[in-house]
Amino acid sequence: MVKEKQVRSTAAKQHIREILSKSETAMSQPEILEHSEGICDRVTIYRVLDRLLHEGEIHRAVGMDGITRYASCRQCDHDHGHQHDHLHFSCEVCGEVTCLEKVVPVLKLPRGYQAREASYMISGICPDCG
Amino acid sequence: MVKEKQVRSTAAKQHIREILSKSETAMSQPEILEHSEGICDRVTIYRVLDRLLHEGEIHRAVGMDGITRYASCRQCDHDHGHQHDHLHFSCEVCGEVTCLEKVVPVLKLPRGYQAREASYMISGICPDCG
DNA sequence: TATTTCATGCAACTCTGTTGCATTAATTAC
DNA sequence: GTAATTAATGCAACAGAGTTGCATGAAATA
Numbered sequence: 001m002v003k004e005k006q007v008r009s010t011a012a013k014q015h016i017r018e019i020l021s022k023s024e025t026a027m028s029q030p031e032i033l034e035h036s037e038g039i040c041d042r043v044t045i046y047r048v049l050d051r052l053l054h055e056g057e058i059h060r061a062v063g064m065d066g067i068t069r070y071a072s073c074r075q076c077d078h079d080h081g082h083q084h085d086h087l088h089f090s091c092e093v094c095g096e097v098t099c100l101e102k103v104v105p106v107l108k109l110p111r112g113y114q115a116r117e118a119s120y121m122i123s124g125i126c127p128d129c130g
Numbered sequence: 131m132v133k134e135k136q137v138r139s140t141a142a143k144q145h146i147r148e149i150l151s152k153s154e155t156a157m158s159q160p161e162i163l164e165h166s167e168g169i170c171d172r173v174t175i176y177r178v179l180d181r182l183l184h185e186g187e188i189h190r191a192v193g194m195d196g197i198t199r200y201a202s203c204r205q206c207d208h209d210h211g212h213q214h215d216h217l218h219f220s221c222e223v224c225g226e227v228t229c230l231e232k233v234v235p236v237l238k239l240p241r242g243y244q245a246r247e248a249s250y251m252i253s254g255i256c257p258d259c260g
Numbered sequence: 261t262a263t264t265t266c267a268t269g270c271a272a273c274t275c276t277g278t279t280g281c282a283t284t285a286a287t288t289a290c
Numbered sequence: 291g292t293a294a295t296t297a298a299t300g301c302a303a304c305a306g307a308g309t310t311g312c313a314t315g316a317a318a319t320a
Contacts, residue, residue, distance in 0.1 A: 008286055008297055029276075041300050046277065048298090064249055066196040066307075067276070089243055105235035105250065112257030113219055119194060119251045120235065127242030138266055138317055159307075171269050176308065178267090196276075197307070 026069035059084035156199035223259035
């Protein structure tokens with residue numbers, strides 16, 4: 001019998017969830033920290049993000065700069081396997097990373113490879129900066 | 131008149147180029163350092179990789195771990211714009227990142243976005259570890 | 261061979277992300 | 291409501307990728 005770790009609702013978690021759900025762009029830990037008004041430590045932010053990630057409330061994408069950014073799940077299809085395989089765009093001018101939830105790359109993984117997580121990132125110039 | 135910076139051939143550059151061309155997988159700076167037999171400093175490796183990247187000899191992909199890995203250009207199509215938009219697979223067991231040069235994701239970037247570099251990464255379990 | 265200019269080594273640094281541990285707070289059972 | 295349980299937090303310290311400044315060394319060119 002495996003004991004499931006119970007999910008606890010805390011102030012930090014609610015706060016971070018709200019920051020992400022209000023954001024138009026995917027946010028990194030430092031960006032979240034800026035908007036958190038000192039509600040918690042930066043380590044806590046990392047840990048809350050991990051939990052939200054595992055609980056399926058948010059997804060992440062790694063930018064060309066190697067920084068992980070998080071975004072809440074919106075248009076993703078929870079009924080069909082809960083995939084977050086849409087494209088992300090990283091602007092080289094303003095630095096913002098945007099979820100392009102409607103753009104889902106099509107590909108065929110060769111035999112033998114088992115996919116668990118995808119990160120599709122294109123960097124360039126976004127409409128606002130172009 | 132803009133003076134082009136001349137391309138110089140050095141021992142470190144040749145060595146690193148050879149390491150990458152012999153590798154079956156995309157390599158990070160620490161991995162290259164391990165195979166470099168102390169031929170040069172780790173900072174030099176970063177700088178050489180930057181040069182090879184700009185000269186179009188190699189391409190890079192950022193893994194889910196946020197680490198940048200480099201691979202030499204082989205099957206990429208130099209005659210048609212020199213794109214390195216193939217898929218990369220990051221194994222969660224052995225940690226290796228492989229170029230799947232034959233798998234090129236198909237997508238349509240929305241109007242207004244200008245692409246300059248792409249990084250398509252799927253993590254999971256590779257055929258050797260599955 | 262001398263000159264020019266690029267490449268290298270070294271040290272120090274920045275930044276993202278992680279870990280250990282003692283303390284605090286949310287659940288649960290009573 | 292209160293005590294017991296266990297997860298969450300804060301803090302400090304750490305790890306590792308990647309960068310920068312500067313003096314030195316080594317290609318390429320004439």
